Amino acid sequence: MATLDPQAILDGRSPGRPSVMLIIGMVVSSLCAMIALGLYAVFGGTGFVVGLGLAILPVPMLVAVVLALDRLEPEPPKDLIFAFLWGAGVAVLGALILNTLGYRYVTMPLFGDTDGRFWTAAVGAPIIEESLKGAVLFVLLWFRRNEIDGITDGIVYAAMVALGFAMMENISYYMQALDGPGGVKSLESVFVLRGLISPFGHPLFTAMTGLGVAYAANHRTGRTAALILGLLGAMLLHGMWNASTAFGVKGLLVVYLIDFGILLVLLVLIFNERRALVREIGQYLPLYQGTGLVSPQDIQMLATMPQRRVARRWARTVGGRFSARAMSDYQLAATELVLLHQRMDAGVIDQGFFASRQAELMNLMYWTRQAFLSQPGDPGAAPWGPSGFAPPPPHR
Incomplete structure (x- = not known):
């Protein structure tokens, strides 16, 4: 045992050699997160500290729920941390810049201020944000393909990057609500919606990309189509949710019910995959009884x-x-x-x-x-x- 590095073997890497690319990815993602936080602190007004606290508050519980899905064969902690940091750093900073530029130079000149904001939220933001979140899943597919063993792994990695993104995005929403006309009451409403009613919104959207990545990692044909369809599915769900806000409570309720139904389907897929793995334990491990x-x-x-x-x-x-x-x-x-x-x-x-x-x-x-x-x-x-x-x- 003294000569073994069990975690390295389980992670499928060389013993005693942490991945240089993984370290670089974590450093870059962390720097991006700090830059985004700095921008929030400088331009966010007095609500920054409150927004930061409320955004972080549910994260440990949400992460625990996601990790509970993958208890039978948990993913390497370093990869999960990298995915979370990417969402909180690279994806958030990239979206902050690109969404602002898209609104200023594309949607506002074409549709005006009010309609421009709608089209940015309903079309531009889903395309930009899901592409940025999905990018880390494509990176993991390229460099860590053998760690993505099935649907559950794809969903877990997608949820981790999305939780990092949602945490940082919520800071800005809470700051805007507190500093806006409604003040504390507005903040309460936004927290209930984003922190309590729909905390798994972003994980659900990005899970579609995770499904595509999981398929590509475990099949020889149809990989490109699966990746494209998964990413488009994430953009579609994200766009539907953002667009529903323009139709009031009824619009939100309809899309919420659709998303809730999709969430139940994902949970069924995860449960069935776990049952299949249990059956395969009984199928393959008896081959090793003689050893x-x-x-x-x-x-x-x-x-x-x-x-x-x-x-x-x-x-x-x-x-x-x-x-x-x-x-x-x-x-x-x-x-x-x-x-x-x-x-x-x-x-x-x-x-x-x-x-x-x-x-x-x-x-x-x-x-x-x-x-x-x-x-x-x-x-x-x-x-x-x-x-x-x-x-x-x-x-x-």
Whole structure:
């Protein structure tokens, strides 16, 4: 275990080598976020601090909800942070500049002040903002394709970039409301609408792009069409929501019901994908019983979230935090192994990559298994009854 970097293996990167491109992306995104905040502070008036506080307030809960969707095979934290920072930085600053220029030099000269604002909100902003948010998903598809294993991953990454964007955008809305004629009452109305009633608006829009990216990452044909349709779907939903504000409460209600229906469909897709993954655990992991890496009881344990939690608690009881971490890594490595088989069967990876990745994951499973079975406690006391069989260590 001392020679392994479990997180690097699970992330599919070289041990001890953080991605230079990822670091650069985080730095650039953070700088853009700070510039946007600086502009808000300078031009936003007295409402900046209030707007900042209200915008940040629901974010931890919203992020927790998104991460709960992906508990069976969670994405690398660094990639999720990068997506959030991109939304809060590059996408927001880019949209701030491009939306302003589009209104000043395109929609206002063509349609006048009032109609120009409507067309900017209903057409210009959705095109610009969804393109900027979707760009990071295309980056992840290009550089981290093997981390996007299905619909859930595409939606999770899309939601993270959109939550970062929405948080920063809400600051400006709250500032404008507080500094406007309505003052505090106007701020209350905007907070209820954006912070409580429709906090998943932007994640829902960008999820369409996430679906396209997920399809492209896991299929050999139709990739370009999926990416285009996904991005257009995001723009359409975003444009419908923005345009509905011109039709009062009835317009908002109609579009809200449509969006809520789409949200339910996405949740069903995520649930069905999780069930399919559970079935594949029972399909692929039995192939490895002869290696001693899994037993029939282990496969049953790996197939449900409650049993996985029981296993981690048992490992902590037997060997403390180190053993619990080893159990968690073992569970994730086993799940990654199943997803590797899934991608191989779909024909999106070649035999060489499959063999190399398979060896890494089997090696990690062996050493993490040894870590929680070799503790001073009694391994036989495990609720699912793990096998104590320990084959010779695989070649490293």
